[in-house]
Amino acid sequence: MKAAVYTLIALIAFAANSLFCRMALAEGDIDPYNFTIIRLLSGAACLGIIMSVTTYNQKRKGLFNDAILSDTGSWRSSISLLVYAVCFSVAYVELDTGTGALILFSAVQLTMIGWGIYNKEQLSGVQWTAFFVAVAGFVYLMLPSAAVPSLIGAGLMALSGVAWGVYSIRGKVCVSPLRTTGFNFVRSLVALPILLLVSMSYFNSLTIQGVLLACASGAIASGIGYSIWYVAMPLLKSTQAAVVQLCVPVIAAVAGVIFLQEQLTLEFISASLLILTAVLVFILNKQKE
Secondary structure, X not given: OHHHHHHHHHHHHHHHHHHHHHHHHHOOOOOHHHHHHHHHHHHHHHHHHHHHHHHHHHHHHOOOOHHHHHOOOOHHHHHHHHHHHHHHHHHHOOOOHHHHHHHHHHHHHHHHHHHHHHOOOEOOHHHHHHHHHHHHHHHHXXXXXXXXXXXHHHHHHHHHHHHHHHHHHHHHHOOOHHXXXXXXXXXXXXXXXXXXXXXXXXXXXXXXXXXXXXXXXXXXXXXXXXXXXXXXXXXXXXXXXXXXXXXXXXXXXXXXXXXXXXXXXXXXXXXXXXXXXXXXXXXXXXXXX
């Protein structure tokens, strides 16, 4: 039950991130480079504040130990986070929503399921069937809005998906998800000078709404959301963590209907039910030992 709750919260955060990115980047309220800078900075700042408060409380109650103290993320995870964030933002403005989602989630699935199989996570016949049904539903959901992608945009989005898959997998071994995520965000800021140089020519095009959306994406959907994802990851197999992420576009689309007055169609309802049912069957079915 705990795994299900944390996973659901993380998926909602991912969907919120998708909406924040769409509202900021697709509408031209901010460029991808400044969006990424603000996203990483606000994520690091938010987690830094939360870490300071929780560390103080843990020390006061005698709960802060050497294992927690030594869990400060890693450069590999930080680089994966940085590559994902930069490539995603840049590719987002190069691709339409459907194409970007198809490429991103395909790369995530290949990376995480491939890693799971490499590490002897054997799927049952029912799980393989459920996986392909979920993928079919996902393609059916996204294909109508897809178009022929630019080579650069497609490559960057694929790289973003691989990087996110790697970042997710590395969360399976963390002791303190909050500290790990916080330090990963802080380390990712090593690229800040380069990003600032690239983004300077876009400063005049920044809008307040774009900056606020980037802050919300970084602090809430990314910083807090990724910390919760790192709580869930040790409780999930890599293959399970991969497949459940196919629900993110469904959640994002529902949020779009509720908050952005987007149209609800019969095709969307059919595809969503197909994806959610297949993912549920995949999770509930026991894997081969």
